Amino acid sequence: MTRQERRRQTEERILGAARALFAEVGYERATIRGVAAAAGVDPALVMQYFGAKDELFRRAIHAPGEQPLEIAPERLADLLLEAIRFKLGETDDGSLALFRSMLTHPDAAEHFRTATARQVREFATGIPRPDGELRASLLVAISMGLTIARELLRLEPLQEATPEQIVDLLRPAFQSLSASG
Amino acid sequence: MTRQERRRQTEERILGAARALFAEVGYERATIRGVAAAAGVDPALVMQYFGAKDELFRRAIHAPGEQPLEIAPERLADLLLEAIRFKLGETDDGSLALFRSMLTHPDAAEHFRTATARQVREFATGIPRPDGELRASLLVAISMGLTIARELLRLEPLQEATPEQIVDLLRPAFQSLSASG
DNA sequence: TGGTTCGCTCTACATTCGTTGAGTCTCAAC
């Protein structure tokens, strides 16, 4: 194995450990030393590779292949429900790290705000109404609340339910919010 | 003014400053020194009165008159929407402090979990169905997501909308989730 | 094979935090 490969591999291991730790305890309680220990590496190396804790976090929450989903104006509700069903149960640590930290870490909050604003505008094009953006915001708020309650707070009834069950119950709600008529 | 009154008043001032600071920046970033400064008091006094930071937080999030609302089995949706409309725009710092910190502070998470579990059981009695608890959990998750998005993250379209607008848009969703038929 | 680069570690510093114990000052009781 070449030197460059080994270096890249170590960096990826640190990034993975960081993602997991940020997702588990949030930005403030996750320490450089903790990340380094989880990655089997010296804390100074983390600094050397990422410069600062903020930068490490920024890299950690940056999901690799996050392509925007297509919007068919009428089937928006179904598409969103599909996305939620997919995400529930298999939410990636990057997103969880962002969710976990966005209430206490200003950078995380800002990142989420801009990402959400883009998503809201995107959804809103599928809801041709004067209050389209508000409806889209509610859709985002609802799915955010759902992920937080189930994956982070681990509320019992939600955690035990299957994604299909949840999505079925949520369908009327999403349809009424995304109704274009 | 007697000595006891003055003492009580100081304690209340500290508690108010703590509530506000916890609500603004969360448990980890709020410091005893910060609370003390906001209350115009020495940090040591905060310790003397509350013993530890954890205890201060516990006292800060303990809302004074939080009586459980009555549940008329059929009008559950309307009652919940009423509660949401009331809370939106005038959410107390104690609740915001709890929301802000519950993803990163284990004690806050535990407090929220038990409070929510009780609330879910309460709502579930108004939804006589096999999946009543799951439906109730979804209702809680939705209103939590709404409060977080609007009051803590301050997402624009949500913040600009009036409580009435929001409640109106949410009504079908709540009715479908709390439908007892 | 000798030198140099580079991945990586060791040690340490400065800051900030929660927390503590001694001390000060004011007010109430006798």
Place this chain on the structure above:
DNA sequence: GTTGAGACTCAACGAATGTAGAGCGAACCA
């Protein structure tokens, strides 16, 4: 008016954290 209690402050400690710089050892290039 003296005394004592209690509200409040001062100064400091120990631990943890982000961060910096020097140094080590092995892999690469000549």
